[in-house]
Every structure is written in structure tokens, then in C-alpha cells.
Amino acid sequence: MADMGASRSGDANSTFPSLVGVMRALARSILSCSVLENIISAFIVVDLERRQPMKKIMNVVFDCDGTLVSSHEAMLSTLQTLVSEERAGQISMDEVRAKYDADMLQCAKNFNLDFSNPERLLKRWSELSAQSARAMAYPGMSSLLQTLESSGVRLLVWTGRDRASTLEILKSADLLKYFEELVCADDITPKPHPAGLAKLLDGEDKSNCLHIGDSYTDIQGAKLYGIKSVGALWGEHAQKENFGEFIPEFWCDKPEQILKCLEL
Missing domain, CATH: 3.40.50.1000 (HAD superfamily/HAD-like)
Structure with missing residues (x-):
């Protein structure tokens, strides 16, 4: 009987640590999941903040x-005519290409045009442009x-x-x-x-x-x-x-x- 009691006591002792181990493991698992979830959520929030969609352009x-x-070639041809008129002499298309600038004031400076009366130049530019407006x-x-x-x-x-x-x-x-x-x-x-x-x-x-x-x-x-x-x-x-x-x-x-x- 003593041996049996000792055996039962041993089984109980061996079973108890196992149960505690399982509980501890489960607790660690739950904690780990919670921590992991928090970490993942943090990364998701950061990623969403970085990838906010651009406000819709209206x-x-x-x-x-x-x-x-x-229409670039037609525009250069018009410019060639205008500059030739202003300078009273034909200029080459190579010179037009070399001195052309999208900034109108800078373009006039490049060709040494008199820009003291821009309305006059713009009017003539409009007249010439209308002739090749295709x-x-x-x-x-x-x-x-x-x-x-x-x-x-x-x-x-x-x-x-x-x-x-x-x-x-x-x-x-x-x-x-x-x-x-x-x-x-x-x-x-x-x-x-x-x-x-x-x-x-x-x-x-x-x-x-x-x-x-x-x-x-x-x-x-x-x-x-x-x-x-x-x-x-x-x-x-x-x-x-x-x-x-x-x-x-x-x-x-x-x-x-x-x-x-x-x-x-």
C-alpha cells in the first residue's frame, strides 16, 4: 500500500508541474500574440501614414x-519670320533653334529684339501665328x-x-x-x-x-x-x-x- 501511495504521490507531483508548464506556455503564447498583434498594428498604421493616397486632383x-x-516646328517658323522682320534680314532656322526660349522676354533678349513695346510684338506674333495655326x-x-x-x-x-x-x-x-x-x-x-x-x-x-x-x-x-x-x-x-x-x-x-x- 505504501508503495502504491508513493506511486500515486509521484504521479500527482509529476502531473502538477506539467499542468503548470502548459499554463505558463499558454500564457506566454497569449502574451506573445498580443505583443505581436500590437507590433503588426503599429507597422500597419505607420505604413498607412506613409502611403496616404494623394488628394484627388480636380x-x-x-x-x-x-x-x-x-506645333513646335510651325512655332519656330513663325518666330523665324518675326525675327527676320524685326532685324530686317533673313535669319537661319539653325539660329532660331539655338536662341529660342520658352520665356518670351528671354527669347526677345536672345534675338536682341526691342521689347520696349511688347504689345506691338505680340500683335505681330498673333498675326503671323494665325497664318500657320494648324x-x-x-x-x-x-x-x-x-x-x-x-x-x-x-x-x-x-x-x-x-x-x-x-x-x-x-x-x-x-x-x-x-x-x-x-x-x-x-x-x-x-x-x-x-x-x-x-x-x-x-x-x-x-x-x-x-x-x-x-x-x-x-x-x-x-x-x-x-x-x-x-x-x-x-x-x-x-x-x-x-x-x-x-x-x-x-x-x-x-x-x-x-x-x-x-x-x-
């Missing part, structure tokens, strides 16, 4: 030449504008071209119908001064706005106004190095890539 401003339509929309541009319009995005144009030839060009490219408003060089202080953007986007939340252009003056103007921008690289002559110190938030090689920038 106002998109496009440049015209080199962004909406392919351009083709870039591939995919019409489809992009349709998608943006159907998504409720407000579409606008800010250009260094005069109003008359801008309207004619956009009509001929069948793009004018998409735009609510335009601001042109003869409407207000031209690029890169942000007055044009201020006029188009007056009262709008700047975080809801985006400007798309193919030159440094577009990006410079957008930065001066305080909105994000896209460097359009699908034009024949657009290159990143031509933007100089003015780097946009996004670069796009094709019009359809704009949708990714807007997360549409």
Missing part, C-alpha cells in the same frame, strides 16, 4: 504647344482628355501662345471642346509669371490642382504658384535637361501616364 491645367498638340493632337491626348472629363476633372489651358491662334489650333486638333477656360499670352502677364494660373485657379484648393507642360517655364510657374506639376516628355523636342533646375513632381513619356499621376 483641376488640371495643360500647356498647349508641345503638350496638347505638335497642329495635330499628340497620340492618346484625346482619349486622355475624355477620361479626365468623364471623371469630373476640370480641364484648363495656360499657354504662351496668343488667344486667336490658340483657339484655332485647338479647334483644328478637335481638342477645344474639352476645356472650360483658357489663359493666353495676350490675356495676362505671360509665363513663367504665375498670374495665368492664379486667374484660372482662383478660389481652388492648390492641393487639388496640377499643371502639365513641356518646358521649364511651365514648371517654374507651377512652383511659383504653389501647385504640383508634370514634365511632359512626349513632344519631339522635350528633354529632361531642358528643364534645368525646375524639376516637376512627375515625369511622363506618354499622355496616358497622366492617369497614374492622378491615380485614376
Whole structure:
């Protein structure tokens, strides 16, 4: 009997530590799960904070030449005629290409033009531009504008071209119908001064706005106004190095890539 009692006592003693071990293991498991859950939750919160979706863009401003339509060569030809008239002598297209600048004032300086009466030059520029106001929309541009319009995005144009030839060009490219408003060089202080953007986007939340252009003056103007921008690289002559110190938030090689920038 004593042996049996000893045996029973031994079994009980051996069983008790095992039960305690299981309970301790279970407690550690529960604690570990709780700690692990807290750690995972913390990482999820941090990741979500880092990956907050961009506020939906509701106002998109496009440049015209080199962004909406392919008209760079026609524009250079017009500039060649204007400079030749002003300097009373024919200049070569090579000189035009070398001295052209998207900033109108800088362009006039490059060609040593008298800019004391800018209204006169702009008027003549408008007359010459109207004579060659033909351009083709870039591939995919019409489809992009349709998608943006159907998504409720407000579409606008800010250009260094005069109003008359801008309207004619956009009509001929069948793009004018998409735009609510335009601001042109003869409407207000031209690029890169942000007055044009201020006029188009007056009262709008700047975080809801985006400007798309193919030159440094577009990006410079957008930065001066305080909105994000896209460097359009699908034009024949657009290159990143031509933007100089003015780097946009996004670069796009094709019009359809704009949708990714807007997360549409």
C-alpha cells in the first residue's frame, strides 16, 4: 500500500508541474500574440501614414504647344519670320533653334529684339501665328482628355501662345471642346509669371490642382504658384535637361501616364 501511495504521490507531483508548464506556455503564447498583434498594428498604421493616397486632383491645367498638340516646328517658323522682320534680314532656322526660349522676354533678349513695346510684338506674333495655326493632337491626348472629363476633372489651358491662334489650333486638333477656360499670352502677364494660373485657379484648393507642360517655364510657374506639376516628355523636342533646375513632381513619356499621376 505504501508503495502504491508513493506511486500515486509521484504521479500527482509529476502531473502538477506539467499542468503548470502548459499554463505558463499558454500564457506566454497569449502574451506573445498580443505583443505581436500590437507590433503588426503599429507597422500597419505607420505604413498607412506613409502611403496616404494623394488628394484627388480636380483641376488640371495643360500647356498647349508641345503638350496638347505638335506645333513646335510651325512655332519656330513663325518666330523665324518675326525675327527676320524685326532685324530686317533673313535669319537661319539653325539660329532660331539655338536662341529660342520658352520665356518670351528671354527669347526677345536672345534675338536682341526691342521689347520696349511688347504689345506691338505680340500683335505681330498673333498675326503671323494665325497664318500657320494648324497642329495635330499628340497620340492618346484625346482619349486622355475624355477620361479626365468623364471623371469630373476640370480641364484648363495656360499657354504662351496668343488667344486667336490658340483657339484655332485647338479647334483644328478637335481638342477645344474639352476645356472650360483658357489663359493666353495676350490675356495676362505671360509665363513663367504665375498670374495665368492664379486667374484660372482662383478660389481652388492648390492641393487639388496640377499643371502639365513641356518646358521649364511651365514648371517654374507651377512652383511659383504653389501647385504640383508634370514634365511632359512626349513632344519631339522635350528633354529632361531642358528643364534645368525646375524639376516637376512627375515625369511622363506618354499622355496616358497622366492617369497614374492622378491615380485614376
